[in-house]
Amino acid sequence: MPDKEQERAAADLAATVSQLMRRLRTASPQGALTPSQRAVLSRLGTDGPATTAALARAELVRPQSMRVILGVLEEAEMVTRSPHPTDGRQVVFSLTAEGEEALASVRDSKNSWLAAAIERRLRPDEQRALIEATRLLKRLVEE
Numbered sequence: 836m837p838d839k840e841q842e843r844a845a846a847d848l849a850a851t852v853s854q855l856m857r858r859l860r861t862a863s864p865q866g867a868l869t870p871s872q873r874a875v876l877s878r879l880g881t882d883g884p885a886t887t888a889a890l891a892r893a894e895l896v897r898p899q900s901m902r903v904i905l906g907v908l909e910e911a912e913m914v915t916r917s918p919h920p921t922d923g924r925q926v927v928f929s930l931t932a933e934g935e936e937a938l939a940s941v942r943d944s945k946n947s948w949l950a951a952a953i954e955r956r957l958r959p960d961e962q963r964a965l966i967e968a969t970r971l972l973k974r975l976v977e978e
Contacts, residue, residue: 862948863941871896871904873941876913876930880938884929886919913937 837845860870868876874894879885885893891901905928908914913934919925930938953962 859945859949863944868937868941869904871900872908873938875901875904875908876934876938876941879914879928879930880935884917884927886925886927888925890928908934 860873863873871894875890878890878893882893887901887905888898890905891898894901896904905914909916909928911933912931914928915931916926916928919927953965957965
């Protein structure tokens with residue numbers, strides 16, 4: 836059972852990660868995209884084409900909500916639908932060139948902001964500590 840110090844560290848870490856994620860979202864030029872829409876583009880970019888149901892499960896939303904998200908992205912020509920290869924009742928969504936560009940732009944903006952912030956605000960020894968802390972955070976989220 837975690838002690839009080841570990842509980843405080845966990846709460847501080849969660850709050851700081853939330854602040855970092857909000858700051859990264861504001862660094863993105865794709866302000867017209869909601870966090871859910873960006874998450875779907877990212878998932879399609881990382882995992883490849885997927886059905887509405889698979890995306891809904893992965894993003895922990897209802898299929899109806901995912902249909903709305905995909906509809907907006909499709910209307911913006913960032914995703915396209917094609918027939919499922921083995922199940923005629925389903926469709927598969929994938930990124931279009933516009934979706935790939937939007938995703939790359941979002942990632943580049945976030946990475947550029949964060950790299951500049953690290954360079955400006957942290958001393959070299961703190962930068963090395965951050966690299967080690969990142970390794971530890973990766974271990975926390977591994978399944």
